[in-house]
Amino acid sequence: MRALWIVLLLLSGQALAWDGYDSDAGDSVSIESGNLVRPGEMIEFYDYSSGEYRDAEVESINRYGSSVEVEVYDHDSGEYRTFDMED
Template sequence: MKKITITLAFFAAIMSSNIYAWEGVDNDSGSDIEIESGNLVRAGEEIEYYDHDYGEYRSADVESVESSGSGAEVEVYDHESGEYRTFEME
């Protein structure tokens, strides 16, 4: 019984970690942004994020990541718009 409980707790932890997103706001537009789990948010990496103003997933190159208080400021180059964007992430 103990093995079953431990196994179920392990799978619940794994499954719940897949549903979380890193939430933030675009500094210029005020759009809510979500970076889904599984994206490696580091300079030089490509990420996919959800932009609530556009109502779609978009892809971007991460230019920089800087800690800011309890979150981080993430500067990206958006592939679809061809513009640089800055996100304040929680």
């Protein structure tokens, strides 16, 4: 029983990503745990199409049923992007 608690404590500290896709490009993106996804905040996300981490400013957040639409300004590309994230 003690070993189970130790394993649960170790696993609970692992960072989880918020997965979704870029609705314009149709490619997957991940927002790592620890990013405050709120309008006006800077976030770091992983762009699977480029294979690199990018920085973006959150412009807006909208919930549609079981998904969340996050509009960001990608500072690396200079473009606005819309992410459809899993809820």
